[in-house]
Amino acid sequence: MLKIDNLHASVDGKPILNGLDLEVHAGEVHAVMGPNGSGKSTLAYVIAGREGYEVTDGSVTYRSEDLLAMSVEDRAKSGVFLAFQYPVEIPGVGSATFLKTAVNAARKHRGEKEYDAMEFLRLVKEKRAALGIDDGMMRRALNVGFSGGEKKRNEMLQMALLEPALAVLDETDSGLDIDALKVVADGINALRGPERAMLVITHYQRLLDHVVPDRVHVLAQGRIVRSGGSGLAHELERSGYAGLGLEPSAAA
Amino acid sequence: MSAQQDAAAHQAVESYAGERYKYGFVTDVEADSAPPGLDRDTIRFISAKKGEPEWLLAWRLKAFERWLEMEDEEPAWAKLHYPPIDYQDACYYSAPKSDSDRPKSLDEVDPELLRTYEKLGIPLQEQEMLAGVAVDAVFDSVSVATTFKDKLAEMGIIFCSISEAVKEHPDLVQRWLGSVVPYSDNFFATLNSAVFTDGSFVYVPKGVRCPMELSTYFRINAANTGQFERTLIIADEGSYVSYLEGCTAPMRDENQLHAAVVELVALDDAEIKYSTVQNWYPGDADGKGGIYNFVTKRGACRGANAKISWTQVETGSAITWKYPSCILQGDNSVGEFYSIAITNNRQQADTGTKMVHIGRNTRSRIVSKGIAAGRSDSTYRGLVRIQPKAAGARNHTQCDSLLIGATCGAHTVPYIESRNPTARVEHEATTSKISEDQLFYCRQRGIDEEDAVALIVNGFCREVLQELPMEFAVEAQKLVAISLEGSVG
Numbered sequence: 244m245l246k247i248d249n250l251h252a253s254v255d256g257k258p259i260l261n262g263l264d265l266e267v268h269a270g271e272v273h274a275v276m277g278p279n280g281s282g283k284s285t286l287a288y289v290i291a292g293r294e295g296y297e298v299t300d301g302s303v304t305y306r307s308e309d310l311l312a313m314s315v316e317d318r319a320k321s322g323v324f325l326a327f328q329y330p331v332e333i334p335g336v337g338s339a340t341f342l343k344t345a346v347n348a349a350r351k352h353r354g355e356k357e358y359d360a361m362e363f364l365r366l367v368k369e370k371r372a373a374l375g376i377d378d379g380m381m382r383r384a385l386n387v388g389f390s391g392g393e394k395k396r397n398e399m400l401q402m403a404l405l406e407p408a409l410a411v412l413d414e415t416d417s418g419l420d421i422d423a424l425k426v427v428a429d430g431i432n433a434l435r436g437p438e439r440a441m442l443v444i445t446h447y448q449r450l451l452d453h454v455v456p457d458r459v460h461v462l463a464q465g466r467i468v469r470s471g472g473s474g475l476a477h478e479l480e481r482s483g484y485a486g487l488g489l490e491p492s493a494a495a
Numbered sequence: 496m497s498a499q500q501d502a503a504a505h506q507a508v509e510s511y512a513g514e515r516y517k518y519g520f521v522t523d524v525e526a527d528s529a530p531p532g533l534d535r536d537t538i539r540f541i542s543a544k545k546g547e548p549e550w551l552l553a554w555r556l557k558a559f560e561r562w563l564e565m566e567d568e569e570p571a572w573a574k575l576h577y578p579p580i581d582y583q584d585a586c587y588y589s590a591p592k593s594d595s596d597r598p599k600s601l602d603e604v605d606p607e608l609l610r611t612y613e614k615l616g617i618p619l620q621e622q623e624m625l626a627g628v629a630v631d632a633v634f635d636s637v638s639v640a641t642t643f644k645d646k647l648a649e650m651g652i653i654f655c656s657i658s659e660a661v662k663e664h665p666d667l668v669q670r671w672l673g674s675v676v677p678y679s680d681n682f683f684a685t686l687n688s689a690v691f692t693d694g695s696f697v698y699v700p701k702g703v704r705c706p707m708e709l710s711t712y713f714r715i716n717a718a719n720t721g722q723f724e725r726t727l728i729i730a731d732e733g734s735y736v737s738y739l740e741g742c743t744a745p746m747r748d749e750n751q752l753h754a755a756v757v758e759l760v761a762l763d764d765a766e767i768k769y770s771t772v773q774n775w776y777p778g779d780a781d782g783k784g785g786i787y788n789f790v791t792k793r794g795a796c797r798g799a800n801a802k803i804s805w806t807q808v809e810t811g812s813a814i815t816w817k818y819p820s821c822i823l824q825g826d827n828s829v830g831e832f833y834s835i836a837i838t839n840n841r842q843q844a845d846t847g848t849k850m851v852h853i854g855r856n857t858r859s860r861i862v863s864k865g866i867a868a869g870r871s872d873s874t875y876r877g878l879v880r881i882q883p884k885a886a887g888a889r890n891h892t893q894c895d896s897l898l899i900g901a902t903c904g905a906h907t908v909p910y911i912e913s914r915n916p917t918a919r920v921e922h923e924a925t926t927s928k929i930s931e932d933q934l935f936y937c938r939q940r941g942i943d944e945e946d947a948v949a950l951i952v953n954g955f956c957r958e959v960l961q962e963l964p965m966e967f968a969v970e971a972q973k974l975v976a977i978s979l980e981g982s983v984g
Contacts, residue, residue, distance in 0.1 A: 291939050319941035331936040335954030344950060345940035401940065
């Protein structure tokens with residue numbers, strides 16, 4: 244599904260990723276852990292194609308296509324989803340309107356019929372109940388005045404509706420209380436499936452109590468320094484990043 | 496009425512309005528044009544062509560004499576820049592183009608224009624009309640028009656061209672014409688009073704609620720009446736009317752100078768809702784060509800509990816100079832102004848409103864949304880005046896600007912004059928930019944950049960779009976998207 248080879252990337256001319264290798268197959272959930280400043284968010288943005296994140300070497304292949312050659316929206320339409328660490332507020336744009344626009348963009352891209360308002364509302368109703376999102380939230384402007392938990396739940400709803408092939412979750416667990424964390428974990432688990440790959444980026448192990456990954460990778464100074472099974476997360480929890488012999492980075 | 500019936504009625508009225516203009520105006524003036532330039536003879540020519548009574552010719556001439564004295568009064572206070580206009584170079588009366596001068600088919604029409612029609616989803620037949628293609632049977636159904644004409648007449652509602660009203664209802668016209676915007680009002684209104692070509696006339700009798708949206712739609716403009724339009728709407732006691740003006744489709748017009756006047760009169764307990772979508776040719780990306788739109792729109796709430804509501808979506812024209820206003824004379828009367836003004840490329844808009852509170856407990860609400868992109872400038876200019884007798888008057892103004900890119904400008908110029916200590920006037924203003932974060936977020940969800948801009952801007956304008964009648968609102972949303980094409984990236 245996703246194959247990253249020797250990826251080097253800079254932001255503002257400053258190298259952040261330094262030869263990162265990673266391969267995720269369909270049906271797998273991988274966790275990427277690492278201290279602050281290790282390049283976790285940069286990895287997420289490079290996969291999504293954000294401007295300002297310059298790839299200087301290496302390749303990213305998604306379903307045997309050159310992902311780096313695709314525009315941001317084409318990546319999204321062909322099934323790459325990024326759950327944001329800080330979901331953006333868009334005043335005046337209703338959450339339901341935004342969701343419908345996004346879902347229909349993807350459907351159009353796949354040559355499917357776009358949903359009309361009624362069909363879409365039925366679909367949303369089905370999905371949002373599972374995430375504990377009430378109808379009132381759908382009528383509010385996108386993320387405007389949402390609590391941290393509401394914003395993350397809304398990200399999970401978008402993911403559920405867009406049904407991506409590759410989901411990248413950028414510290415979706417940060418700043419959540421235990422109930423909200425549970426909702427997010429349930430959202431992720433509900434979407435696990437043989438056709439879908441997930442990359443869960445997180446600083447803490449606690450999300451991984453609820454979402455048991457197939458593989459865990461430790462990112463430090465822009466490269467994967469260690470990989471293992473889900474036990475690696477617990478090891479990190481006990482000994483900390485320093486226990487792995489990793490210097491905390493300057494930004495930490 | 497169900498939504499479907501409503502839409503059908505709406506469409507029918509549009510056709511009806513078209514019929515009206517087809518017969519009421521176009522066929523009357525088949526003859527030649529007046530030579531360029533403006534003098535007393537030009538005005539006599541226009542008046543004679545229209546078969547007007549003596550009093551109207553006298554009124555036009557009075558306006559012309561006044562206009563001559565106004566040579567130095569062409570407004571210079573707006574934040575607008577354009578070369579001096581040579582008023583003697585313009586043509587003030589021209590017959591519609593003959594068929595031989597028009598494109599024979601859509602193949603001969605500017606492809607750029609056709610592309611826009613396509614995006615707006617305008618049916619082929621209407622595309623032909625808009626582009627001025629010589630076509631025969633333009634309107635579908637005479638019988639539908641007749642039905643609605645009968646229905647309106649049954650209720651005593653008059654809806655016709657102002658030329659026709661001058662002939663059929665001279666007392667009404669003579670009584671109200673110039674009663675809200677006097678012939679001497681301002682440079683452009685005075686010019687309009689002297690040379691106005693056509694426009695709409697509406698009278699709704701006491702206690703009658705007009706059952707459908709009255710619409711000039713675009714068909715009126717297709718017949719070239721746009722240049723010096725004059726519209727007069729009177730809502731008698733306890734009546735209600737909603738009037739739609741304009742067109743979402745871009746209009747080409749060889750007349751660069753437009754100076755329209757619209758007057759509204761609402762008597763006791765009457766309500767007038769006036770909605771505009773303006774999309775005249777804005778000029779090319781470098782600001783070449785484009786319409787100069789100098790409009791005077793004013794409504795008077797003459798009676799107690801009267802209400803006048805202006806809603807405008809201004810996306811076209813190279814220059815927009817327009818301040819739809821409300822004179823709140825009647826006690827407890829209400830004035831509203833909802834505005835979206837979008838400028839792109841080299842467009843300039845200086846637009847806003849005046850709310851003049853005269854009666855007691857008068858209320859007004861202003862919501863202005865200015866969006867600037869490219870190298871354009873968008874200015875909100877608004878006056879709220881509370882007269883000494885307007886005890887308990889209230890105003891709330893909300894004025895938001897949205898910038899797209901770093902080369903455009905948004906400006907807010909509020910004037911507040913309160914002469915009554917019990918009045919309450921509130922003004923809120925914000926300026927924001929479409930952020931890179933917002934665009935990236937939308938694009939990551941598979942929404943193309945231009946669609947994302949449209950989505951964000953439509954969200955920004957939502958409060959105003961909500962005020963538009965349903966059918967207009969849908970078109971206006973598409974128009975917002977099209978107006979901002981090429982503004983990012």
